[in-house]
Amino acid sequence: MSALTFTLKQPTDQRIDMSPLVCQKLQGMDVDAIAAIELQNGKSRRRVDELFYITGMNTQEIIIAYSNNKLDFIGKELDGGSISVQGDAGAYLGMQMKSGTINVSGDAGIYTACEMKNGLLQIDGDVGDFLGGALPGNKQGMKGGTVLVKGNVGQRAGDHMRRGQILIEGNAGDYCGSRMLAGTIAVMGNTGRYLGYAMRRGTLLLWNQPQLSATFNDCGSHTLAFLPILFASFKSFNSRFADSSAAFNRVQRYGGDMAETGRGEVLVRI
Amino acid sequence: MIINGVTIDKTFAEAFPMKATRAIITAQNEKWAMISAQAMTGFATSVIACGCEAGIERVLSPAETPDGRPGVAIMIYAMGGKGLAKQLETRAGQCVLTSPTSALFAGIEGGKPIPLGKNLRYFGDGFQIAKKIGSKRYWRVPVMDGEFLTEATTGMVDAVGGGNFLVLAESQPQALAACEAAIEEMRKIPNVIMPFPGGVVRSGSKVGSKYASLGASTNDAFCPTLKGVTKTDLSPEIESVMEIVIDGLSKEDIDKAMRVGIQAVCDLGAAKGIKRISAGNYGGKLGPFHFHLQEIMA
Numbered sequence: 001m002s003a004l005t006f007t008l009k010q011p012t013d014q015r016i017d018m019s020p021l022v023c024q025k026l027q028g029m030d031v032d033a034i035a036a037i038e039l040q041n042g043k044s045r046r047r048v049d050e051l052f053y054i055t056g057m058n059t060q061e062i063i064i065a066y067s068n069n070k071l072d073f074i075g076k077e078l079d080g081g082s083i084s085v086q087g088d089a090g091a092y093l094g095m096q097m098k099s100g101t102i103n104v105s106g107d108a109g110i111y112t113a114c115e116m117k118n119g120l121l122q123i124d125g126d127v128g129d130f131l132g133g134a135l136p137g138n139k140q141g142m143k144g145g146t147v148l149v150k151g152n153v154g155q156r157a158g159d160h161m162r163r164g165q166i167l168i169e170g171n172a173g174d175y176c177g178s179r180m181l182a183g184t185i186a187v188m189g190n191t192g193r194y195l196g197y198a199m200r201r202g203t204l205l206l207w208n209q210p211q212l213s214a215t216f217n218d219c220g221s222h223t224l225a226f227l228p229i230l231f232a233s234f235k236s237f238n239s240r241f242a243d244s245s246a247a248f249n250r251v252q253r254y255g256g257d258m259a260e261t262g263r264g265e266v267l268v269r270i
Numbered sequence: 271m272i273i274n275g276v277t278i279d280k281t282f283a284e285a286f287p288m289k290a291t292r293a294i295i296t297a298q299n300e301k302w303a304m305i306s307a308q309a310m311t312g313f314a315t316s317v318i319a320c321g322c323e324a325g326i327e328r329v330l331s332p333a334e335t336p337d338g339r340p341g342v343a344i345m346i347y348a349m350g351g352k353g354l355a356k357q358l359e360t361r362a363g364q365c366v367l368t369s370p371t372s373a374l375f376a377g378i379e380g381g382k383p384i385p386l387g388k389n390l391r392y393f394g395d396g397f398q399i400a401k402k403i404g405s406k407r408y409w410r411v412p413v414m415d416g417e418f419l420t421e422a423t424t425g426m427v428d429a430v431g432g433g434n435f436l437v438l439a440e441s442q443p444q445a446l447a448a449c450e451a452a453i454e455e456m457r458k459i460p461n462v463i464m465p466f467p468g469g470v471v472r473s474g475s476k477v478g479s480k481y482a483s484l485g486a487s488t489n490d491a492f493c494p495t496l497k498g499v500t501k502t503d504l505s506p507e508i509e510s511v512m513e514i515v516i517d518g519l520s521k522e523d524i525d526k527a528m529r530v531g532i533q534a535v536c537d538l539g540a541a542k543g544i545k546r547i548s549a550g551n552y553g554g555k556l557g558p559f560h561f562h563l564q565e566i567m568a
Contacts (some may be wrong), residue, residue, distance in 0.1 A: 020346075044368070102459070144402075163402060164402075173501050179439070180402070184401070190437070203399070203401070222416060222417075223416070224416075224417060225339075225373050225410075225416075225417060225419040226337075226401055226403075226408055226410055226417070226419050228337050229336055229337055230337050230401070230403055230420075231402055232336075232338075233403045233404050263396070265399070
């Protein structure tokens with residue numbers, strides 16, 4: 001059975017809420033029923049077949065073709081199955097995702113993996129601000145799973161992050177790991193200003209020396225036993241993180257944010 | 271049944287259900303992994319007075335351990351789940367957490383999870399760090415030599431304890447040599463431990479005693495110095511008897527271990543002073559697992 005494919009007929013001026021088109025909600029539905037689903041498109045509601053050409057039948061393997069950054073909430077609360085986005089994704093990609101996989105060949109917008117609970121989310125391009133963050137007003141961001149970004153990410157990646165791991169092959173913007181509660185963010189590229197601002201716990205694993213605030217204290221250089229296990233868990237990813245040459249276990253450890261509880265850490269490869 | 275001049279008695283070993291777990295100890299090198307493993311499995315020969323039975327299952331190469339360092343797999347057996355969990359935690363805390371460069375990992379996937387480092391983390395006094403990697407939770411506990419890394423839980427499974435056989439020889443050195451040969455072969459079998467010192471016990475017991483406060487006492491029927499004064503099970507030429515006790519994750523595991531052990535003893539044969547192989551049982555009333563020697567060696 002071929003993948004259920006939604007091919008965008010033409011770019012829309014208004015944003016489209018894609019949250020109804022997730023595997024578990026479409027399971028058992030025939031093509032006619034799927035075509036009749038109404039999606040919020042700006043102020044109006046439009047049938048799926050008004051916006052997309054629909055082909056294929058496998059609701060557990062969804063492809064969104066010719067996607068662009070107006071398609072918001074792709075994979076919202078996804079609970080099993082896979083979604084492959086050919087092109088860019090809008091805001092709130094994989095929001096509150098519970099399990100399954102999402103792959104995006106292009107870029108993704110703000111609040112990607114917002115309050116994500118589990119699963120694997122991979123973006124081949126860049127990602128906007130608040131990756132893995134919490135909805136405004138909420139106290140806990142991403143709570144589990146893995147986000148893999150091959151490009152760069154915007155500001156405040158991992159804001160309020162509670163658990164899980166964010167792996168960034170490129171650079172991270174300012175305030176990476178801000179207000180982090182726990183979890184792991186690994187950045188192969190460079191990081192911006194105010195790294196780990198007000199983080200309480202959690203690990204920021206860096207390949208390059210960051211510009212650290214005065215509230216992060218040097219704890220010395222160490223060989224940490226958990227790092228080989230962490231890197232071994234990356235082996236299955238299609239990523240530079242899976243390369244054995246990327247792995248290391250010797251780091252400079254900085255503790256902080258001392259303006260908070262100071263139980264967080266920045267580990268920099270040495 | 272006679273193998274290489276050694277008589278295999280038509281009797282059986284009697285074993286009983288236990289709970290078991292396995293843990294993997296790693297360290298900077300095999301020497302320190304072994305030191306920690308020996309400490310953790312020390313004073314654990316019999317549930318009668320030790321609270322558990324424990325032993326080293328085997329040495330692990332770096333490729334076989336979670337953190338890529340040399341390691342040792344140990345197993346602990348107890349009569350119940352609560353007792354096992356308590357013994358595991360106490361021993362891990364005093365013998366692995368304390369041992370230089372050590373790390374501690376689960377050795378059994380599945381089964382019922384029991385705390386491994388889950389509560390040891392409190393030694394970190396708030397500085398401990400949790401890391402969930404894949405489906406597993408680890409704790410990083412700051413200690414004076416760096417960090418003690420431990421998995422939060424390991425698995426507890428149903429197991430079998432008390433498999434055994436007796437080696438009857440013409441002299442004490444010959445009995446011991448035969449048991450050493452057996453243990454060397456039995457240690458190659460996975461999923462079993464021989465919990466007594468060096469794997470061998472010289473003080474096999476019977477149920478009961480003339481003293482009311484004792485539940486077990488010396489197995490006088492197999493004591494060579496009592497041949498003339500008790501209802502003995504020994505022929506005149508037997509001068510020494512030693513026993514090998516086996517705990518295993520399943521009856522089949524113990525079967526395998528007994529087979530290779532008895533075979534190693536028989537390979538020495540009557541020419542080396544080995545006369546009989548027998549086994550300890552309680553008339554079949556104590557344990558549901560029966561290991562019939564002649565069936566095992568058939």
